[in-house]
Amino acid sequence: MRGNNGSDMAVVGRGAAQAGPAAAAAGARSDGQPAWWRGHATALFFMAPAFVMVTLFFLAPVLITLGMSLTDMATATGLSRWQWVGLDNYERIVRGRFTLLILGNTLFYVAVTLAFNVLVGLGVALLSTHVEPKAGGLVRSLWLLPRISPSVVYALMWTWAAADAPFGVINQLVEPFGVAPRFWLASDPWLIVILINGFVGASMGMLVFTSAIQSIPEELFRAARVDGASAWQIVRRITLPLLKWPILFVLTYQTMSLFASYEYILLTTNGGPGLYGTEVWSLWAFHTALSSYYGNLEFGFGSALAAVLVVMGLAISFVLLRVFRFNDLVAEPRIEIT
């Protein structure tokens, strides 16, 4: 099918070059065959809204961001007194003393939160599908609470829970176990940041994995039990291999969203404590371009940071798509069972 399309396009290309403007305007080729777009008019019609949306809300902002990143636009210049500065902002990123520190924070945050999201999401899905359906449903509903809570409320609850002694629910919970009360957001900022993001992220994985587990034919499990397989062997030999694609999807999707997410960090540690303690790249871009205590927002430099984030995102998507062979995922099955 794909091969045929490719051939058609090649023919159209040659045909259009040879045909005159009149034939092109009529949408017909010189050999009397309908033009390529006529043959795909329905598909194009249905794709048009998505194309417009992607152009308006993804491509255009990316292009504007790239353009702004080449300027010195800031509060002090306004939108009318800025100047082109070439690659100065990118040079500032490369030469910046704290760039590597923030990049390291970003990679650490994405990797650890991702591991938490996928492992906990998978664990909850496996456990909740292997118990009584009602109990499993209840557990999953509870795990959804962080996701359905408004972000600000959820983050504020964590902030209060992690408050310094004598306040803070966490202090009160851990004190009987001999853990010294502390200001958790300052003493263990990554722990809190990862837990806040992790509990929200794990719920998404849990939903995807649960539906995937429930779609595995029951006969496979029955047959395994008849053969004397233990619970672990069933999970290891049947469930996990059949969850390969959902796991890869969740990994890829969450990697991308974690790279761009910063709201819970902003609302809890705000990038601290200490020297960019939990500052990640997207938060750095936000702080630079949109939030300044002394009012001088640096739109140009912030755009350069955002542009680098876009490039990082594209590179990581490319790698993930290649490593996980997503083409195989979306390929048509070799056999069809009717």
Added chain:
Amino acid sequence: MRLRRRRLLLLMAGSASVLAAACSTQPVPSAAPAKPADPAKPTESKPAAPAAPGAATSAPAAAKPADPAKPAADAKPAAPAATATPVVEAKTSAAVSGGNVVKVVAWTIGPDAPSFYRRDNLVAAAETLNKELEGQGSQDRVQVEASFESGGGWADFKQKFTLAAEAKQGPDIVLAGHEDLAPWSSAGYIVELDPLLKKYEQQFADVYPTLWPSVQYRGKTYAIPQDTEARPMYYRRDLLAKLGWPKEMIDGLPDAVRKGEWAMPDLVETAKEAVSKGVVESGKGWYHRPTRGHDHYMFYYQNGGEMQDKESGKLVLVRDALEKHFQLHFDAVKTHKITPENFLGSDFRQWHETVTAGKVMFYNAGTWTWAEWQKVYKVPEQQQWDDVGFMLIPSAARGGKPVTLSHPLVYMVTAGSKNQELAFRLLAHATTPALNSKHSVESAHLAILKTQEQDPTYQKDKFLLATGYMSEYTTFIPNHPKYGSYDEVLFRLLSAVQAGQMPPKQAADVAVDELKAQLKDDVITR
């Protein structure tokens, strides 16, 4: 079946009304308050807070009815309760009949709740301005719509104004810190006021001359001072007594500091002693500001720091002073343990609760917190006088000069205003001894007018009278468009030093390198 359909209809009707109510909510920052119920009297309306990214907003409780007999600004509404989320409250001046009604919109902010006279004085000024206009035979009449934001943060407020100014939807008057006039005038968001100041010279002759440089940038005046303050070092009289200090010594501490006889090393030693003798817990000998802010620079100035070159206007960094400033903060946490670990970035509300509970020996904060502790944290005034004293920030060494820092908040007239002269004249009418004294007393801010010292309201306030001398020792932060970048580097490094991530010497070197790299010709390092 019919019952189910009826339920469905009811549900749909309910949803539609909720949706309609949600859609009809007035957005503020346009500072458009609800229409006055009675056009003949001023009203106080409380629209929803602006939806700034990353900040939760909440609408306050129902509006307190205004006294119909007098303008809203004369009434003393209770200060809003302490809250972590911003609350925006708008007021409209009395409706005017006849003539050409000109609406003047103003955005003001605390963030401390007792500073609501920043808004109310503008509302009150409308009345006297209208009388003046009438007397001059002018057809113009001013109606003021002013909002006051409390409980939120500066960054969100400034972001809101910046975006509104770019979208040409800003107010006529905006109140902010004096340092904002540099970037905002460079961007063309606010206008130069020198021509109008010349025209209405007499109305501003009473302003302390020392305040004018804080509202000037590159030789031009862009703002009118609204208030000023000092940032004292508070100390617990009761805890010093527990430590064995005689009453005369406790009473004489402010004078000893003023004369340079009692310096910062003495403060550190006293705090250490208080910790070692169990008078205060470890880490509660000295609390400085727990968040980003101007206060930290008092300890840089204390050590001989400078921030702006008077001639060129460029930013200045004195490396040795910075290292001493870093060393002080490092030692306080790591060596002497008089300040807690992980202090920078902690919650300001918790800070207030701890100091008002009498658990900290020394703590520096603004004069306005004196009022805030009484009004928001409910400390009885007499108890506060009995237990708490205040002094300048002691000099770095005995024989040196103590310091404090002022951060005048200022009114600016925006470039987008279609009524700049009327907006300016409104500011003139809001800048009077009576109105400014009301603000000073309510919020514990210092006088900006010479005649305020004779104002009966001001004279009754013994705290303001007792702290007035601090203005002689004050310093300012610079008016420079790149001050935000300068502060970003220094504050982050201070945080790193206090967290033990970087020794003070290295942090000072990094600061010099980083500022040179980022600000290039805009900074001078010494």
